[in-house]
Amino acid sequence: MTPFTSITSVAAALPEANIDTDKILAAQYLKTISRAGLGSKLFSSMRYDAEGAERPGFILNRDGWRGAGILIALENFGCGSSREHAPWALLDFGIRVIVAPSFADIFYNNCFNNGILPIILDRAQVDQLIVDSRELTSATLSIDLPSQTVTRANGVAWTFDIDPDRKQALLEGRDDIAAALAQDEAITRWEEESALIAPAIAGIGAV
Amino acid sequence: MNAGPRTIFQKIWDAHAVASAGGDNSLLYIDRHLVNEVTSPQAFEGLRAAGRAVRRPEKTIAVADHNVPTEHRDRPIAEQESRIQVETLERNVAEFGIPYVPLQSRAQGIVHVIGPDLGLTLPGLTIVCGDSHTSTHGAFGALAFGIGTSEVEHVLATQTLRQSPARNMLVRVEGALAPGVTAKDLILAIIGRIGTGGATGHVIEYAGAAIEALDMAGRMTVCNMSIEAGARAGLIAPDETTFRYLEGRPLVPSGEDFERAKRIWLDLQSDLGAHYDREVVIDAAQVAPMVTWGTSPEAVTTIDGRVPDAEAASAPEKQQQMRRMLDYMGLEPGTPVAGLSIDVVFIGSCTNSRIEDLRAAAAMVRGRRVADGVRALVVPGSGMVKAEAEAEGLDAVFRDAGFEWRQAGCSMCLGMNPDRLRPGERCASTSNRNFEGRQGPGGRTHLMSPAMAAAAAIAGCITDIRTF
Structure with a gap:
């Protein structure tokens, strides 16, 4: 996984609750067998019209925000389908941080597994960041994971909470699978003991 | 281990927590891993790149469902990208030795329909799939939830998943549904009431007379749409309705084993006095289509x-x-x-x-x-x-x-x-x-x-x- 430490970038706001993963990456783009190249399909229905031309009003189509590395969103961002193609598309576009009052659970996990930092702030703070993001003079944010701070263009810094283990994993770019495989003894012991208690959970067998 | 009276969710969690995974997180053992063609190619690619094997192929089952045309099954899939995705799944299951339900099989179907069909969905199990509607299997009193592709790779390699604890939410549906009102209407009414993010961070347990009265298909409909309320999972304690449905299905234990399993499954129900972080009560009689x-x-x-x-x-x-x-x-x-x-x-x-x-x-x-x-x-x-x-x-x-x-x-x-x-x-x-x-x-x-x-x-x- 790509490590994450800090970023200073323009932030783009999508001030809408319940943005689902179908909207982040539509189903017709899920037919890939690769993780790469989905950035151009990100938010396709909001970003492009039916003919494939850019909608000039959409924030990521506006000069100054095209290279945004930080996204500001509202409640329940990433709800719906579990598709990891959504964070792959965000990452491919260049988004490394998403700030919102809340996230859907599966999407939240998927972000961490791809080196994207999802930050939960109070709604009032998110509203302030949305206002900041409207003018390029105030749209730049600095996010620092070691100190868990979001610093606005005017120098005001806010702290955010994060699970300490998640934080460590992001800073290291940790391979979670290697970490779990190191627990092989405990996993094997569980398998042996459970086989004695509950025969019903044995293997699936031939279908 | 959770202390004191426990919910069904906590019982399943405790029984599957293999080791601590930092802070409050646990490494949870996964009993069943369902694999589809859309969310798995990159996971198998990751295994190959790292030189890793599938730890328990016999606890994994694969089927193509999202891309498949629903007519002319005798012909090759016409859309090239869809065909490549299905062929990639077929190559991967062959290479890693995973049981596969082929397109031509009578058992082929939507992964969340064939699990219960075949009896590989059982009470008390942990079940995951790279698909958010995995919550469907909770209808049997299993802890079942959707995961991303990185997690699919994690489960393939380790048969475990790193999980943070969820909160418990009880949705109690009292009374009886009126004629013409179905499980679908009930779950839509519940989502309308608590909102699409209303159960974020929670596992919902559905209980009450109207839930007990539902057949397994109705219970699956309710649990299926738990994700539409933002829940990590939805589940219903197993009872005689569950057992009647299970008995005799191809992969369900039989004879003495089934009787023994039933005793274990009955113990799964939430203890009296178990704590819920949130409770919602619905009057079934008030639900309309x-x-x-x-x-x-x-x-x-x-x-x-x-x-x-x-x-x-x-x-x-x-x-x-x-x-x-x-x-x-x-x-x-x-x-x-x-x-x-x-x-x-x-x-x-x-x-x-x-x-x-x-x-x-x-x-x-x-x-x-x-x-x-x-x-x-x-x-x-x-x-x-x-x-x-x-x-x-x-x-x-x-x-x-x-x-x-x-x-x-x-x-x-x-x-x-x-x-x-x-x-x-x-x-x-x-x-x-x-x-x-x-x-x-x-x-x-x-x-x-x-x-x-x-x-x-x-x-x-x-x-x-x-x-x-």
Whole structure:
């Protein structure tokens, strides 16, 4: 996984609750067998019209925000389908941080597994960041994971909470699978003991 | 280990916590891993790149469902990208030794339909799949949830998953559902009440007389859409209804083993005095047939309701969102939901494609004709459901009425196969999501029960089955 430490970038706001993963990456783009190249399909229905031309009003189509590395969103961002193609598309576009009052659970996990930092702030703070993001003079944010701070263009810094283990994993770019495989003894012991208690959970067998 | 009286969720969690995974997190053992063609290619690629094997292929099962066409199964898949995705799955399962249900098998179908069909979904198990509707399997008292592709790779390699603890939410549905009101109406009403993010961070346990009265198909419909309320999982304690459904299925233990398993499964129910972080009580008698009007499952009303007015919303951004929904859906505020004319009817999906759903739909259709200009599809959830329906003559009922009778797959629930809405088409659908473009770019989805969708096909418009 790509490590994450800090970023200073323009932030783009999508001030809408319940943005689902179908909207982040539509189903017709899920037919890939690769993780790469989905950035151009990100938010396709909001970003492009039916003919494939850019909608000039959409924030990521506006000069100054095209290279945004930080996204500001509202409640329940990433709800719906579990598709990891959504964070792959965000990452491919260049988004490394998403700030919102809340996230859907599966999407939240998927972000961490791809080196994207999802930050939960109070709604009032998110509203302030949305206002900041409207003018390029105030749209730049600095996010620092070691100190868990979001610093606005005017120098005001806010702290955010994060699970300490998640934080460590992001800073290291940790391979979670290697970490779990190191627990092989405990996993094997569980398998042996459970086989004695509950025969019903044995293997699936031939279908 | 959770101390004191425990919920069914905590019992399953405790039984599967293999080791601590830093802080409050646990490494959770996974008993069943269901794999599909869309969310697995990159996971297998990751295994190959790291030189890793699949730890327990015998606890894994793979099937193609999202991409597969629902007609002409004897021919190769015409869309190249879909064909490549299915072929990639076939290569991967062969290389890693994973049991696979081929497209030509009678058992093939939507992964969340074939799990229960085959009896590989059992109470007390942990079940995961790279698909958010894995919550379906919670109907059996299993802890079942959707995961991303990185997690699919993690489970393939380790048979475990790193999980943070969830909060417990109880949804108690008291009383009895009225005639014509189904499990689908109930879950839509629950989502309308708590909102699409209402259960975020929680596992929902459904209980109460109205839940106990549901058959397994109804319980699966309810648990299936838990994710539409933001829940990590939804589950229902196993009881005699569960055991009756399970007994005799191909992969369910039999004889003495089944009796022993039943005793273990009965102990799963939540202890008296178990703590819930949140409780919601629903009066089943108050639930009416439900229909969504917007592009989020929480945008729902009763069949006698009207399309709401955006101006009535509390915050400016909510008003804007509602206006956008109404604009996308092509609806005027104040329009009665009943009477909205429709172009397409879709009966299928992991929410409502089981034999019970098809029987309920057929009961509305028998001896009638699909309205002129309406395209109507019935897509059984699995080959086994299809065969059972055909043995009962339901295929003839649908065909005689002018429905298309298709082969099993996800079909028009999502725009990944040839079954899609065209821009602007309005669809009465038994699926689970009415998101913008979900059934095809520009398509307009109204979610409802199988009986309601069938009645809409006959009437040519959304209609109240209680007076149909």
